[in-house]
């Protein structure tokens with residue numbers, strides 16, 4: 452029997468996955484770099500943008516053979532995965548186009564502008580039997596995965612109290628990009644677009660949530676959306692958490708702290724954590740859990756590359772692509788509940804925002820309290 456030539460895949464070798472990048476702006480570079488980090492397993496074969504110059508420059512910069520402004524044509528070649536990296540308002544329409552063409556999707560956050568939109572995509576994904584996964588890269592850092600395992604196995608005891616702060620700073624110029632700060636195209640402010648990373652990780656670690664009481668305000672930036680929100684969250688397991696989502700905080704930090712029966716587990720970073728950003732402080736009598744992260748190896752800062760590895764593993768094994776759209780819906784429902792509670796002054800329970808509810812089709816429901824007056828003012832309930 453002849454040996455296979457170097458250009459032929461080795462028997463049993465996994466196929467090289469052909470990726471399509473749709474939207475070649477800022478975050479698309481992280482997607483291309485993440486695929487390149489797994490060269491040999493995957494390659495970006497086509498770049499698409501409505502702006503031809505951007506698509507061409509992006510393709511040249513990343514050594515991508517083809518670029519185009521025509522998504523429909525690119526889908527005919529049936530790539531293995533389409534990365535949707537466009538502004539939030541186009542996520543669901545573009546993902547629907549991919550799904551209906553039989554191409555699985557990796558969708559940037561936030562996955563949709565509303566629960567109604569994500570439900571439409573969920574239905575299309577199920578009807579067509581084509582998966583949609585959502586980018587929440589901080590679930591995939593090596594130490595974050597280890598902490599999740601420790602919590603799920605019960606090694607840290609029951610989670611009791613959590614703090615989840617996304618205190619970031621965005622100057623007024625940041626909102627000059629046309630799609631930012633508007634309900635119709637961004638879908639929300641720091642709750643929807645920024646804190647969502649950290650409280651998605653909180654949900655991945657703590658499990659399901661049951662109710663939310665929240666406040667939101669537009670205190671400083673000339674946006675239609677909020678620039679700060681705060682929330683109290685109760686979990687299925689009885690644990691309580693506070694969330695703060697701000698774009699007004701000059702000393703930036705992303706802080707997640709969970710106090711369990713046996714330890715305090717915490718991570719503090721800004722846009723991605725490394726192993727040294729995590730700390731476990733054992734409760735008296737439980738000293739052995741203190742070095743639970745000692746054996747964790749590998750990984751720089753949690754980033755798209757980590758999630759890309761998990762996505763490629765799932766493609767190879769036929770397991771669900773992470774993070775499945777249905778799980779991402781739980782996170783988006785928490786976003787909707789924060790706005791519904793903040794704008795109505797009521798506690799909102801999981802499952803309450805369904806068809807017919809004003810916050811089902813729009814994150815601002817019947818309108819933010821400050822929407823009648825876009826001059827800068829505090830507006831909280």
Ligand SMILES: NC(=O)c1ccc[n+]([C@@H]2O[C@H](COP(=O)([O-])OP(=O)(O)OC[C@H]3O[C@@H](n4cnc5c(N)ncnc54)[C@H](O)[C@@H]3O)[C@@H](O)[C@H]2O)c1
Nearest residue numbers: 474475476477478500501502536537538539541559560561
């Ligand atoms: N996961 C993360 O850490 C992270 C970080 C930053 C941004 N994001 C998300 O990534 C998305 C994109 O953000 P960005 O900062 O890269 O935006 P951007 O404005 O820099 O780039 C968006 C690109 O999409 C193109 N585009 C718009 N509509 C299109 C369409 N219908 N078809 C094809 N191309 C289209 C634009 O021409 C532009 O090149 C947003 O949803 C944002 O929230 C995620």
